[in-house]
Amino acid sequence: MSGAQWLSFAEVTSPTLRAKLLGEQLDGRPEPVNASALIHNGAGSYLLHLRDDRPGIWQPWTLALLGGGRERGDTCLEDTLRRELAEETPGLRLDDLEPYAVEEDTSVDGLHVPIQVFTGRWKGNPDLLDLREGVLLHWFTPDQLDRLRLSPGLADLIRRHAAEHPPRVRPDAAPQVWDGGSRTVLNGIGVHLHLQDDHGRILLGLRHPDVRYAGGSWHYLAGKCEQESATACLIREAWEEAGLVIDPADVELAHAVHVVDSLGGLPLLQLVFRARRWKGSPEVREPDKCVAWRWWPPHELPDQLVPYTRTAITGIAEGRTYSQLGW
CATH class of the missing domain: 3.90.79.10 (Nucleoside Triphosphate Pyrophosphohydrolase)
Structure with missing residues (x-):
């Protein structure tokens, strides 16, 4: 009989095999x-x-x-x-x-x-x-x-x-939700610095491998707004993370990416600002967050690049001001 398996008397009377055939564990309770x-x-x-x-x-x-x-x-x-x-x-x-x-x-x-x-x-x-x-x-x-x-x-x-x-x-x-006739979810706000040097290269930072988000990936200089305006947050983060001094008058909004990283996750509006001028050279001032700064040619961006950062860089190069991911 093709495919059939015959069992000996000893196998049939084995407690272990009998329990398996009956769907029971050796303690007598069903599996x-x-x-x-x-x-x-x-x-x-x-x-x-x-x-x-x-x-x-x-x-x-x-x-x-x-x-x-x-x-x-x-x-x-x-x-x-x-x-x-x-x-x-x-x-x-x-x-x-x-x-x-x-x-x-x-x-x-x-x-x-x-x-x-x-x-x-x-x-x-x-x-x-x-x-x-x-x-x-x-x-x-x-x-x-x-x-x-x-x-x-x-x-x-x-x-x-x-x-x-x-x-x-x-x-x-957890994401805050309130009822005002329709369910409205608060969106997080992130700010990002788009800097290009005299050769057109873009400044990116290599995130520490142990950080919660995008460890080991390249990313804009970035941060989340506290009780402050978006431009004030950008200027503070530029100094705290990289030792760069930026005048608010030299900042303009270059792109916005509306992101949902996961189904049901908190939506994030990622604002990317361009600084026309700045003082200082990028230095690692928060090594627990960023381990290196590097200028990258736009046509040679790293493979390990945060997806919405790549989307923003492409959008800026094409002259667009808005993108969205994950919706």
Whole structure:
């Protein structure tokens, strides 16, 4: 019989093989064939999924975790979970996905079903996802759980994870949103310095490999606005980072790039200013952020260049004042 495998009596009576054939572990408990995602944003909030209220739906009209059952073709439960997420919420990609716990639930048939729970980190806006199953996705904090209709045991699971994993960032570091008839998201503002020397070469800095954004890449001299105007920020950053002195009268807006780095991420308006004159030569004054300054010919830009920096340089060369990326 082509493709068939015959088992000896000893193999059939082996406890290990019998457990494998029956889908059980050696302790007698069934092996999980369902997977769920405990998704958190690193700031103390957890993403919950409101189920449909339809016949045959497991725990209808209840807030639960995303996930589902293993299907033929899934090589492991992590594959099962990633497939389910792709089917239910295309565009939701998890960081740091790893097994966390095995929880037990009750199916629509009254059977006790073990579920492998994975944890993963995501910092996006669920309102921007294409939700194809269920009613909504929303962020909740552990102190809100007592007011919600949750699947059994979920509140304890979330509180346990929250106690074991304190927030990595402040809750107020997430994008601020307010309601004024329509949902409006605050955009971050960044300033960038476009300098060209007498040979037309462009000044770029090599970012330290350990910085949070674009480590090991070349980038404009740049910074984020504090409680100050964009030009004041530019002049301050030029002095602090490179020892350059710029007169506000010598600064003009050259280009703007509206950027979204990731689905659901905070939009950033990157303003690029050109300085017609300046005093000083670029020097490394913040080595924990930038390890070198270099003048680059426009036709020989480095391969490891921040994408929106390249976009701005191209736009300035072509005489355009606006570009956008990630929308």
